Amino acid sequence: MDDIEVELNVAGADESDDDTWGRGTVKLTPSLLLPPAVFPERSNMSGFHKTIKLCLLAIKDAMLHHRWEDAAKYISYYTQALEDTSTGNQLMSPEIMWRLGCEILHHHPNSKPEDIIDLYERMKNFGVKNFAKISLDHAFHLLKNGQLEEAKRQLSVAESWRYGKQSAAQSQDLTLIRVYRGFLDYITWNHRRSLGEEADHNGDGSNPEMHSYFRQASVTLQEVIRSPGIWDSFVLAYVEMLEFYNDKEGAEKVLKDYAYDKAFPANPNAHVYLYEFLRRNNAPKRKLMEVLEILQALVPSHKLMLQYCFFLLNSGDDDDDDDDYDYKIQRALQVIMDLLEYISWKQNPYAWKCLWDVIVSLLKRHRGDVLAQEWHKRKELWMPLHFRTYHARQDARVDQDLLMLKILVVPNLAGKDAEYRRAAKLLTDNA
Template sequence: MDDIEAELNLSDVSDASEDERILRKTESPSLSHVPSTNARSKESGFHKSARLCLKAIRDAMLHHRWQEAAQYLSAYSQTLEETTAHRQSLACEIIWRIGTEVLQHHPDSQLEDFNVLYERMKNSGVKNYAKICLEHSFHLLLNGNFNDAKRQLSVAASWKYGKQSASQSMELKLIHAYCGFLDYFIWCTKKSSPTSSDANTRELHSYFRQASVTLQEIITQPGVWDPFVLSYVDMLEFYNDHEGALKVLQNYAYNKDYPSNPNAHVYLYQFLKRHKAPPAKLISTLKVLCCLVPSHELMLEYCSLLLKSEVVEDKQDCLTVAMNLLDYPSWKYDLNAWICLRKVLTVLKKKKLKHLIDKEWEKRKDLWLAMHYRKCHGKKDSEENTGLLLVKANVSKLLGEHKRGYNKFSSSAREKKEMLTR
């Protein structure tokens, strides 16, 4: 609720205790029941009542009293009768945003209630027409009403109001994109249909053409178009146009006009892996992702690929990537990450590349001993994850480090494990 107030620039006004006391006594919330302001206030009685009503809505929402919030919102809707354009526009946006939030949480709300709210807001806040249509279509999509959602987007796509601003242009572009996205959804439905008649095949291809033309037009414009790119690639793969799909993904990942987007490199890697690309291509793709997001979960696969390479530089990179991963708190207690590091260290030792380990460890020693190998870490690991405790102890030995405070816990855990296996 505070975010809504900040975004709509609603100012904080000092509380009027007497007015609020009377407002709380009101059994059926209505603006006409709220007392008018005193003569010293510059705002009219109606505007002060509206402000108090909005505050009551906010308090009800903060305490999850959705029925009460809905009642006050019904009263606050009288502000749509404002005579000044600015106040009416602001009131429309407040009711639209708060109304959808209240209906989302109200136990008795139905789809028809959302439809009524959206339709009323479209007619009241004409400047937000396209944006409200887009949100309305999202809500219909979540409820599985694809055809109604498509109808909303089609209406919004043909909407015009005055001179088109830059923001309106972006909204219409997004609406156009979602029209293609819905054609893709319908195509998916037809594709999974059990009937395989010629008529069904023609209809399927018709939706493919509609969706592909729209999606291709959208994704060739610089931007972040993740769901649209994936949809287009899915259709191209279905029709075995693997080369076309690869070009789309490569352009999305490497085109300098597009915003930096780690997901683009993930999609490209997944496509290459799916189609059995050579390890060198997979490594080059993940190398870029590593630069963008060194803590990404695919870094474990990256390490595995680097470790299989015969190039010494790749093995050095592998050690760096594995240790970088464990520098992040989210990976600190991940068993797979530590197993990966242990494997890397073991392979490097077998390959007589211990100098690479020493070089990397020298840079990290002070940080890692404090971050992973203090006595408190040993106590925590022994209580919560003995498997992790033993792997970390193995890693410390491979690094040529012996921390007595930590390793005494691993020795105790190892002894218990040996006793249980006898």
């Protein structure tokens, strides 16, 4: 709300002002309002603008305290701000009316669905610069109420709308309109597929009507997701359709482009989706590990890092020489120790079991030097994070299996006389 006030470029009104205007008289007393904004008051502010400011603050206070009837009363007077001829307010007032009005109507005990629809339609005409955004919000409202076809119609109208010279912001809004329209075609396709499966209608996508929705959705989604951005839900929808029609190569290309195209922002989800697709389609372990290697660099605490460690430890049956396998075990040690440096994992017995398996593999290959080097780099963090006396008490309360695993791990890292091991042995002896 404060951002809206700043963009309106109106300062706090004098608390002694009791302005009236409009269809009735409203007394806006200071007790209704939050403290005034701290930015300085403009000396040339008119009484009209002061009243707008005061009314907006009253709406804000009523909404914050869930006094929806009062908020509706105040915003009915705020509608006169739409008549403001100043350029800044002409742009901002319709957006304020749209955003706050919809919020109030959604919560007002006496509002009816047609009231919200009427507000959307009126605000589209007042806020032509916001036409696309309001149409998208309108479509979401219709979807929430199960009106899928009407939502698609609203998006189709908005997609063809133009006003003056198209700005970058308007272009982004229209891109969102287009991709959501494609997503609604996907939802319809998915619904028809479910009905076909229930009716045992071939189950292979040969239904012409269903295939028509696939073509509509795929053309739109394919076009939009080529543009750099975060398109997770839309990419998954497109890949699901491609997989259904057995276009595995096309689906993999879409996911690889989404994950590896440097024009796109870094997105760990893109690598997760690619990994899940490859795993689903029985890809070689090497390809799975390549994806997880990149994911580990982006999110070292991701739950798939346990799977990555498992792959690294169990790659001895591949055509690796000893040096390659030694490297993979060393890499597994780095990955699992990175994982355990995150608080959410510090008492996870599966993570500690993985670390113990890595240690055993290193010791079997007489690579205690690798273990010592890695511990030397991390001991300043790991001692206070994992291996104090109070950690042993906590672990004993949380999970006895966790305590026993750490008793095995500690001497191979911190030594047999480590504080944690002494405390843990004492706890187990007295149990």
